[in-house]
Amino acid sequence: xxxxxxxxxxxxxxxxxxxxxxxxxxxWAAVIHVxxxxxxxxxxxxxxxxxxxxxxxxxxxxxxIGALRALPKGTLxxxxxxxxxxxxxxxxxxxxxxxxxxxxxxxAVKNRDLWEELDHLTAGRDIEWKWTKGHAGTPExxxxxxxxxxxxxxxxxxxxx
Numbered sequence: 001x002x003x004x005x006x007x008x009x010x011x012x013x014x015x016x017x018x019x020x021x022x023x024x025x026x027x028w029a030a031v032i033h034v035x036x037x038x039x040x041x042x043x044x045x046x047x048x049x050x051x052x053x054x055x056x057x058x059x060x061x062x063x064x065i066g067a068l069r070a071l072p073k074g075t076l077x078x079x080x081x082x083x084x085x086x087x088x089x090x091x092x093x094x095x096x097x098x099x100x101x102x103x104x105x106x107x108a109v110k111n112r113d114l115w116e117e118l119d120h121l122t123a124g125r126d127i128e129w130k131w132t133k134g135h136a137g138t139p140e141x142x143x144x145x146x147x148x149x150x151x152x153x154x155x156x157x158x159x160x161x
Contacts, residue, residue, distance in 0.1 A: 009035035010077040010128065013067045014140035017059025017082070018148040020156040026054040027151020030067035031140045034074075046143070050151035052159060059148065060085050061114040068121040075126045081134030081141060089118060090129050 012033045019026040029048035036042040047070045049062065060082035067078065080086055093115060096102065101109045109115060132141055 010075045011035065011071060012077045012079065012140070013064075013071070014079045014132075014138070014144045015060070015063035015067055015082075015085075016080070016134070016141065016144035016148045017056055017061070017063050018145070018152040019054065019056040019059060020152045023053060023055045025152055025155035025159055026051050026056065026059040026062075027148045027153070027155060028059040028063035028066060029144045029147030029151060030063050030070070031144045031147075032067060032070065033140065046147060048147045048151050050155040052155050057082070057084050058111055058114060059152070061088075061111060061118060063144070063148065064089075065114065065117055065121060068118075073125075077128040077130060079130045079132050079138075079141065081132050081145075083131060086129050086131045088115065089122065093119060 012035075014031045015029070017026065017028045027048065027050035029046060032045050032047065034043045047066045049066060051059070051062070060080065064078060064080065064085060092103075095104070096109045096115070097119070099106075101112050103109055132138055134141065134145065
């Protein structure tokens with residue numbers, strides 16, 4: 001007799017970050033789709049935020065951090081159009097840590113505070129990381145982009161008010 005296990009579908013998270021200037025006021029957003037047993041029990045929600053003075057890379061990272069904070073457990077697929085985030089978490093993080101948070105050139109890793117938080121939030125979790133081309137018509141990526149830009153613009157408006 002063969003034992004089979006049914007793999008629960010992954011929660012899919014599309015993230016994006018934006019800045020008005022770089023550095024400048026920034027925004028981040030995540031579109032979270034939690035699968036259900038059927039279309040009626042599936043849920044999609046968003047989380048977003050921003051900062052008055054930041055960089056695009058920090059906002060890309062903040063989007064993933066915001067999603068992970070909103071989803072403290074579960075099996076995830078995180079989709080980002082940021083090579084910095086995807087390569088950072090899947091390729092560069094372990095070597096950075098082994099070199100005392102130094103990059104291959106021996107320089108201090110930029111955004112270490114956020115990389116450490118991402119490392120902590122992802123520890124022991126089942127996460128699949130996927131890069132997607134930005135502005136390629138993927139509805140969830142486009143929505144995350146729209147929300148992140150709206151947050152960035154709101155922070156920019158606060159700065160001139």
